[in-house]
Amino acid sequence: KAGVTQTPRYLIKTRGQQVTLSCSPISGHRSVSWYQQTPGQGLQFLFEYFSETQRNKGNFPGRFSGRQFSNSRSEMNVSTLELGDSALYLCASSLDGQGVHEQYFGPGTRLTVT
């Protein structure tokens, strides 16, 4: 099976712009989570989508949003970019249902805001 894929791998944006990142989960996985990783704050949970619905949400401002499509692919959007949004954005998918299932991570999208 193909792993979790994220596009693009690298992005450079200017303050005030907006950006959309994409994530394709492993085939059959219905849960997709997004994380922000920075040297100072570590790995921080943004949100999780399951069956096109946001199921869990971290503590991020409303500038960060996401959605999930019927094929489980997910996008996250950041509007009005700030310098502090520069980070590695990681997507993870998991096979959900009865029991607990580990998450599988993509390689990430490196966002640089100038």
Added chain:
Amino acid sequence: GDSVTQMEGPVTLSEEAFLTINCTYTATGYPSLFWYVQYPGEGLQLLLKATKADDKGSNKGFEATYRKETTSFHLEKGSVQVSDSAVYFCALRGLNTGNQFYFGTGTSLTVIP
């Protein structure tokens, strides 16, 4: 709420040294526990997991035992290699469907020849 606490890094060891990275957790009930590893420039990879008390997860010479009495899941390896240099994350997920994952802050390990 649920949380994970990892030992602070960075950790520097010589090749063939013994490794321990401490992880303790706070959770309601009996969560599943995980160790993930992140190599430079990559996403996180699942290293091992344990889903119930006294379970031992193991992979690539690493192992960790789910200790309910001490709420711990310490990662160990008997003899580290240079290729083990990476950042290690402890994580938990509650048993109920829909529970989110909680990650520790990560511990950076450097192994020198």
